[in-house]
Amino acid sequence: MSLEVMTIVVLAAMFLVGTIRNVNMGLLGLVAAFLVGLFAVGMDLDGILAGFPLDLMFALMGLTFLFGFAQQNGTIDLVLSWSLRAVRGTVALAPWIFFALTGVLMGIGAIFAIGVVAPLAVPFARRYRINQLMMGMMVVHGGMAGMLSPLSVYGIYVNNFLLGQGLGGSPWSLFLCALVFNTAIGAVVYLVMGGRSLIGKRVGEESGPAGTPAPGGAVPGAHGESSSVTTSVRTAVRVTPYQQLTLAGLAVLVVGAGGFGVDIGVLSIVIGTVLAVANPSEAKKSLTNVSWGTIVLVGGVVTYISVLQTAGTVDFVSGGLVSMGSVLVGALLLCYMAGIVSALASSIATIGVGLSIAAPLLQTGELPAIGFAAAIAIASTVVDVSPFSxxxxMVLANVDASERDRYFKQMLIYSGVIVAVGPALAWLFVLLPL
Incomplete structure (x- = not known):
């Protein structure tokens, strides 16, 4: 077995063991990087550790630390309340409000956005007789619409990769690709899954299978944290000074990192520290919200990818794609590979592997770097509608228990359609001169 094939087998084993045994793939990646790098490739320890992405780790740590404050002190709930008030009684707007809200939260670095919004959006749909599957998918696609923002974890990762390969970065073009793609998918979901029937319906016409609302606006069987979803449309919310400080910090993050190019990791850590000094007890809680699992995942996978590059595996796979005679066909196959693998495994890990394989193809200049990178990222994340992701x-968990089995089957069908057509649609970005 050649070195290149052996490293690919190890990579496949990482995905397989990580998925079946539910082990953080980053840990497996670090172990694989050390063993393969030291004993098969002949690298030294310093060379292996040089592949660990410290800058990305600071960004992940800072963002999740900062948004831990926003989640703990109720700032996220405040934004949700304001967003729901924007519905102004028009139920037909609700799916798009949740779509936009998830996209904005994801776009400014809240990687937990879907997990925060879904427990509110799905009970809202149940109360007002909106298709719960449609609402859930709108939330997921909304999050994916904002995923390549210059301030988001995915956007930072993809843009840094392009810059590291000397391919130039265009963070706003990447963001626009994901925004347009997922908004278009969201529009189709909205129209096909009953959005048109909501037009003209007003808040207060909510009779249906969810039953009569309990006192205070809660829905029987809904999660406790969602009890204020429907009443928040009409109820003003008091903003505390600490929430005002948090909102100001988020505004500084958006303006500083998005407008002036300040390193987002450094800036988010500084803002988070200011919030910690203002309220030390909140700091302890926010540290528990730091996404250490994601940090380990990204760090381990990227480190192993650097070993693959040193071993020549990336060039080996890319050469196989080029030898097919058409770079475009190779790009299409790579998009499908990313989509299928990501439906069962980590999206950001799949993006890392896909971009690394694509790098030699991009170096030829035959394909637009931004469009190809966006295609791989979108193909890897659009399949997150799968109930196994x-x-x-998260969406399925918030569907009414009596209907969960039926919605599970519907989600399987929907995710199957997305896996079948999503990568091909994402591949179309390769044809754009971005």
Whole structure:
């Protein structure tokens, strides 16, 4: 077995063991990087550790630390309340409000956006007789619409990769690709799954299978944290000074990182520290919200990818795609590979592997770097509607228990359609001169 094939087998084993045994793939990646790098490739320890992405780790740590404050002190709930008030009694707007809200939260770095919004959106749909599957999918696609923002974890990762390969970065073009793609998918979902029937319906016409609302606006069987979803449309919310400080910090993050190019990791850590000094007890809680699992996942996978590059595996796979005679066909196959793998495994890990394989193809200059990178990222994340993914499972968990089996089957059908056509649609970005 050649070195290149052996490293691919190890990579496949990482995905397989991580998925079946539910082990953080980053841990497996670090172990694989050390063993393969030291004993098969002949690298030294310093060379292996040089592949660990410290800058990305600071960004992940800072963002999740900062948004831990926003989640703990009720700032996220405040934004949700304001967004729901924007419905102004028009139920037909609700799916798009939740779509936009999830996209904005994801776009400014809240990687938990779907997990926060889904427990509110799905009970809202149940109360007002909106298709719960449609609402859930709108939330997921909304999150994916904002995923390549210059301030988001995915956007930072993809843009840094392009810059590291000397391919130039265009963070706003990447963001626009994801925004347009997922908004278009969202529009189709809205129209096909009953959005048109909501037009003209007003808040207060909510009779249906969810039953009579309990006192205070809660829905029987809904999660406790969702009891204020429907009443918040009409109820003003008091903003505390600490929430005002948090909102100001988020505004500084958006303006500083998005407008002036300040390093988002450094800036988010500084803002988070200011919030910690203002309220030390909140700091302890926010540290528990730091996404250490994601940090380990990204760090381990990226480190192993650097070993693959040193071993020549990336060039080996890319050469196989080029030898097919058409770079475009190779790009299409790579998009499908990313989509299928990501439906069962980590999206950001799949993006990392896909971009690494794509790098030699991009170096030829035959394909637009931004369009190809966006295609791989979109193909890897659009399949997160699967009930086996974290985001899809979050939606399913909030569907009414009596209907969960039926919605599980519907989600399987929907995710199957997305896996079948999503990568091909994402591949169309390769044809754009971005």
């Amino acid at each position: 974290t985001n899809g499972a």
